Amino acid sequence: MNDGAPFRKLSIIGGGAWGAALGNLAANNGVETTIWAREPEVAALINKRHENAVFLPGVKLNPALKATPALEDAGGGEAFLLVAPVQHSRAVMKALRPHARPDAPVALCSKGIEQSTGMFLSAVVAEVWPEAVPAVLSGPSFARDVAQGLPTAVTLACADEALAARWIATIGAPHFRLYYTDDVIGAEIGGAVKNVLAIAAGVVEGKGLGESAKAALIARGFAEFQRLGVALGARRETLAGLSGLGDLILTATSKQSRNMSLGFELGRGRSLHEVLAGRNNVSEGVETAPAVADIARRLGVETPICAAVADLVAGERSVDGLIADLLSRPFRAERE
Numbered sequence: 001m002n003d004g005a006p007f008r009k010l011s012i013i014g015g016g017a018w019g020a021a022l023g024n025l026a027a028n029n030g031v032e033t034t035i036w037a038r039e040p041e042v043a044a045l046i047n048k049r050h051e052n053a054v055f056l057p058g059v060k061l062n063p064a065l066k067a068t069p070a071l072e073d074a075g076g077g078e079a080f081l082l083v084a085p086v087q088h089s090r091a092v093m094k095a096l097r098p099h100a101r102p103d104a105p106v107a108l109c110s111k112g113i114e115q116s117t118g119m120f121l122s123a124v125v126a127e128v129w130p131e132a133v134p135a136v137l138s139g140p141s142f143a144r145d146v147a148q149g150l151p152t153a154v155t156l157a158c159a160d161e162a163l164a165a166r167w168i169a170t171i172g173a174p175h176f177r178l179y180y181t182d183d184v185i186g187a188e189i190g191g192a193v194k195n196v197l198a199i200a201a202g203v204v205e206g207k208g209l210g211e212s213a214k215a216a217l218i219a220r221g222f223a224e225f226q227r228l229g230v231a232l233g234a235r236r237e238t239l240a241g242l243s244g245l246g247d248l249i250l251t252a253t254s255k256q257s258r259n260m261s262l263g264f265e266l267g268r269g270r271s272l273h274e275v276l277a278g279r280n281n282v283s284e285g286v287e288t289a290p291a292v293a294d295i296a297r298r299l300g301v302e303t304p305i306c307a308a309v310a311d312l313v314a315g316e317r318s319v320d321g322l323i324a325d326l327l328s329r330p331f332r333a334e335r336e
């Protein structure tokens with residue numbers, strides 16, 4: 001692909017760990033960058049201490065990075081990175097729209113499915129901000145690793161290759177490598193479903209079921225999201241790439257993942273309510289699990305692991321009962 005020019009002025013909508021890490025990348029590239037942070041104290045900490053001490057403590061950010069708690073003050077970007085939790089993204093986009101260029105490029109960096117509608121974020125954008133041109137940024141990348149300059153590679157999906165080149169110039173870096181695809185839905189599916197499977201992987205670890213069980217879960221989980229992905233029109237190469245298998249491996253095997261560590265606590269016998277009450281950050285898999293189970297049911301695709309996670313977070317079944325069910329499924333051919 002040809003090189004693109006970076007955007008001159010970027011707005012980042014969402015002041016959590018990921019918004020801060022992405023803002024830092026853009027500011028390091030000389031892009032005038034403003035983060036909208038919902039919490040005024042987060043905006044103040046970024047402006048005064050150059051640190052998001054609430055969601056990404058201990059990491060120094062580029063002093064040129066600015067933040068505001070007023071959404072209208074974040075509307076002036078030439079382009080937008082959307083990094084709010086998925087369940088709040090529709091409301092935030094609606095509120096932002098009157099203050100922003102209607103045809104602005106928007107890169108979707110959050111990972112999940114809107115539970116109330118079963119929609120991926122590209123479909124939500126098409127509804128509430130129809131002139132905006134969407135891209136999807138997804139792949140194995142912990143905000144802390146990226147903000148500390150550790151090597152990372154992710155997928156940037158956009159139907160418009162020239163626009164993708166501009167995104168890559170805006171946030172890319174030698175330690176943050178972006179690989180281009182035009183398979184937007186493929187990139188979205190990986191990021192959403194891996195969070196659900198990471199909860200299951202955490203349960204396996206929390207229950208002490210062993211490394212072999214974990215590997216089996218990842219491989220059979222990958223089979224689920226391939227079946228679902230293909231049914232939704234994704235390409236297999238995307239599902240097997242950074243935004244799919246790559247992110248599944250990272251998230252399902254590291255306790256740095258909020259989804260995996262949440263599953264771990266559930267496996268240890270704590271209730272979802274207890275686990276969530278002790279956290280200020282987002283675990284997208286909790287709301288995405290029922291959405292995945294619904295979509296799969298509607299499409300007639302079998303996703304037993306995702307369905308088990310949906311039942312678990314709904315409080316409808318016990319961990320032990322769900323494990324017993326999964327282990328007593330009939331033997332079958334691996335390709336199915």
Ligand SMILES: NC(=O)c1ccc[n+]([C@@H]2O[C@H](COP(=O)([O-])OP(=O)(O)OC[C@H]3O[C@@H](n4cnc5c(N)ncnc54)[C@H](O)[C@@H]3O)[C@@H](O)[C@H]2O)c1
Nearest residue numbers: 015016017018019038055083088110111141142143281282
């Ligand atoms: N943290 C990572 O390593 C990472 C990496 C890649 C993608 N992501 C994705 O980025 C998205 C944001 O995650 P994060 O890690 O930056 O968040 P976080 O867990 O660090 O912080 C929670 C965020 O949710 C916001 N929030 C809470 N209630 C809200 C509401 N009602 N309306 C709008 N915003 C609200 C908070 O302001 C805060 O910005 C998620 O979809 C996540 O899956 C995160």
Ligand SMILES: O=P(O)(O)OC[C@H](O)CO
Nearest residue numbers: 139140141142257258259
């Ligand atoms: O901490 P998690 O589980 O939200 O995962 C963060 C990133 O999505 C990993 O790629």
